[in-house]
Amino acid sequence: MVEQATALQTGGGPPGALSFYYGHPDPAAFPLAELRAAVDATWQRHFPTALLYGPEQGSPLLLDILCQKMRHDEGLKLSPEQVFIAAGASQGLDLICRLWARPGDAVLVEAPSYHEAIALLRDYPVRLAAVPLDDEGLIVDALAERLHALRAEGTPVAFLYTIPTFQNPSGVTMSAARRQALVTLAQTEKLWLVEDDVYRDLCYEGTVPPSLFELAGGQSVLRLGSFSKTLAPGLRLGWVLAEPPAIARLADSGLHRSAGGANPFTAYVVAEFCRAGHLEPHVARLVARYRARRDAMLEALAATMPPGVTWTRPRGGFFVWLTLPEPLTAREVLAAAEARGITFPPGEPFFAEGGGERHIRLPFSYVDTPDIFRGMDILGQAIRAVSR
Numbered sequence: 547m548v549e550q551a552t553a554l555q556t557g558g559g560p561p562g563a564l565s566f567y568y569g570h571p572d573p574a575a576f577p578l579a580e581l582r583a584a585v586d587a588t589w590q591r592h593f594p595t596a597l598l599y600g601p602e603q604g605s606p607l608l609l610d611i612l613c614q615k616m617r618h619d620e621g622l623k624l625s626p627e628q629v630f631i632a633a634g635a636s637q638g639l640d641l642i643c644r645l646w647a648r649p650g651d652a653v654l655v656e657a658p659s660y661h662e663a664i665a666l667l668r669d670y671p672v673r674l675a676a677v678p679l680d681d682e683g684l685i686v687d688a689l690a691e692r693l694h695a696l697r698a699e700g701t702p703v704a705f706l707y708t709i710p711t712f713q714n715p716s717g718v719t720m721s722a723a724r725r726q727a728l729v730t731l732a733q734t735e736k737l738w739l740v741e742d743d744v745y746r747d748l749c750y751e752g753t754v755p756p757s758l759f760e761l762a763g764g765q766s767v768l769r770l771g772s773f774s775k776t777l778a779p780g781l782r783l784g785w786v787l788a789e790p791p792a793i794a795r796l797a798d799s800g801l802h803r804s805a806g807g808a809n810p811f812t813a814y815v816v817a818e819f820c821r822a823g824h825l826e827p828h829v830a831r832l833v834a835r836y837r838a839r840r841d842a843m844l845e846a847l848a849a850t851m852p853p854g855v856t857w858t859r860p861r862g863g864f865f866v867w868l869t870l871p872e873p874l875t876a877r878e879v880l881a882a883a884e885a886r887g888i889t890f891p892p893g894e895p896f897f898a899e900g901g902g903e904r905h906i907r908l909p910f911s912y913v914d915t916p917d918i919f920r921g922m923d924i925l926g927q928a929i930r931a932v933s934r
């Protein structure tokens with residue numbers, strides 16, 4: 547399905563438009579030779595196991611490897627009972643929503659949040675309640691207010707879905723102080739936290755604050771991870787970290803009782819890839835590549851944006867988030883930008899309860915540096931054109 551892959555890669559907009567649409571990894575950076583060797587190793591070492599239904603919790607080899615990774619990267623001492631393999635972070639979130647939320651519950655999300663997670667949560671009969679964030683991440687006082695208001699009107703809250711690190715779409719990272727305040731509030735209020743941490747490994751400067759999962763000692767936190775951003779999204783492989791009873795609940799779901807563990811074959815391939823020592827050097831190469839693109843985008847924006855336009859400065863991940871001055875809207879800029887040959891997503895879909903008209907999400911992950919400069923130049927022209 548090469549055509550479909552190409553269409554996805556370029557995103558919406560007029561044919562041939564330079565796309566700043568999706569938050570995709572760069573296919574040119576996929577470690578093809580190493581993955582192929584890992585497929586061969588799987589064939590040699592794990593036949594026929596890798597082609598059978600696997601244990602509900604996921605491939606034991608990969609569970610061990612993820613425990614080692616968390617210990618090495620973050621000093622987390624996990625046992626395999628605290629890890630669950632999912633068919634990507636999306637499937638992990640889907641399963642969590644199915645099992646943790648009841649019809650009519652509220653699910654709290656950030657404003658803005660990852661638009662496809664909003665779409666996924668909307669598949670369920672839950673009510674989404676949005677809580678704003680600022681440069682330090684989710685505003686915990688606003689969360690407390692919203693939580694109390696929902697409970698006061700008799701609406702149970704199933705969980706908060708948050709992306710504290712290199713957030714999609716804002717690029718913001720929640721400060722260590724906010725994380726601590728959030729965990730304290732969640733523990734006092736008995737609020738489950740679903741921490742989407744898929745960008746943690748893609749850090750371009752400084753260090754990543756401890757996860758909510760770590761700060762809470764695992765208590766009432768479900769942390770999502772993924773190989774989509776660091777290896778390849780087509781592998782459909784991610785994980786959930788949680789306390790053993792929560793992991794057992796995921797593994798005992800009807801889905802996994804029927805299907806067995808998620809994607810056993812690719813789980814073995816990724817386990818063999820990691821076992822051969824490829825993951826760390828590969829992520830180091832990715833970080834260098836994406837850091838250069840992040841720097842190019844920030845440089846291009848500084849050179850081309852008219853006065854009044856502001857943008858975030860992400861320390862990792864894939865996205866810069868741009869805010870237009872009033873009275874401009876992203877949709878009118880989009881029309882002018884598409885007429886000049888670029889496309890991007892305007893802000894509204896990232897807001898579960900409205901807003902976002904003046905925002906533009908700009909991924910820098912899969913557009914190469916010359917195109918980043920060309921694209922931002924066109925964006926600057928489009929903003930000037932509609933400002934007149």
Ligand SMILES: Cc1ncc(COP(=O)(O)O)c(C=O)c1O
Binds near residue numbers: 637660772779784
């Ligand atoms: C915050 C966030 N979570 C989850 C995903 C999807 O992850 P996966 O491919 O593991 O389902 C994305 C992809 O854009 C994302 O940005």
